[in-house]
Amino acid sequence: MQFVGFLHIASVGFLQGGWAVPRRQTLRQQVEKRIASKSGDDVFLPREFVDLGGEDQVLRALRGLVRDGRLIRLGYGVYARAIVSRLSGEPILYSANGLLGAARQAMTKLGVEWELTESERAYNEGRSTQVPINPVVRVKGRFSRHLTDGNTELVLER
Numbered sequence: 001m002q003f004v005g006f007l008h009i010a011s012v013g014f015l016q017g018g019w020a021v022p023r024r025q026t027l028r029q030q031v032e033k034r035i036a037s038k039s040g041d042d043v044f045l046p047r048e049f050v051d052l053g054g055e056d057q058v059l060r061a062l063r064g065l066v067r068d069g070r071l072i073r074l075g076y077g078v079y080a081r082a083i084v085s086r087l088s089g090e091p092i093l094y095s096a097n098g099l100l101g102a103a104r105q106a107m108t109k110l111g112v113e114w115e116l117t118e119s120e121r122a123y124n125e126g127r128s129t130q131v132p133i134n135p136v137v138r139v140k141g142r143f144s145r146h147l148t149d150g151n152t153e154l155v156l157e158r
Contacts, residue, residue: 027053028061032070035081042081042095043105044071074099075147078106099149100135106147113140117157 025033030052035044049058062079065071069091072082080102082091095102107114117136122128138157147154 027057028064031058031061032065035065035071041105043074043102043109044079044081045106045109046077046079072149074102074106074149075145078110078145078147080106080149093149098135099147099152099154100137102149103135103137103147103154107137107139107143110143112143114138114143115140 031049034049034052038044044062046055046058046062049061052058053061062071062073066073066079069082069084071079072091072093074080074093081094083094084090085092093099093102095105097104104114114137116124117132117138119128119130119132119136123130123132134155135152136155136157143156
């Protein structure tokens with residue numbers, strides 16, 4: 001026991017040093033950790049994080065990541081990895097093939113069957129020299145979501 005001014009301080013062995021109680025990670029930190037661990041995926045759905053917490057809590061964590069520029073919301077229930085643009089300082093989509101690649105990943109995760117458009121097939125087979133620029137996907141089943149990145153919207157062919 002030490003005497004400091006008017007206060008007696010008792011030294012208790014288990015409080016003095018070595019045993020630190022590990023802090024529990026917040027849901028947002030757990031979501032960020034899972035996103036970082038999925039290096040091959042650029043698109044995430046809220047149902048991938050349901051085991052971490054409730055649906056409302058997961059959506060709140062994803063909205064916070066969108067607000068911080070770590071994710072971009074492409075559409076209802078579809079989020080994509082983002083990086084900060086060196087030119088504008090705004091978050092931009094981080095995907096190898098832009099919106100088209102992210103949309104294809106999202107549709108695959110949602111269980112929607114899709115295929116290449118006729119113009120993409122013609123370019124890939126060498127029948128055309130025109131490079132398809134607009135993000136267009138031919139959908140075999142039902143899909144009614146609108147996926148956008150800024151001013152660019154995914155066009156669906158039936």
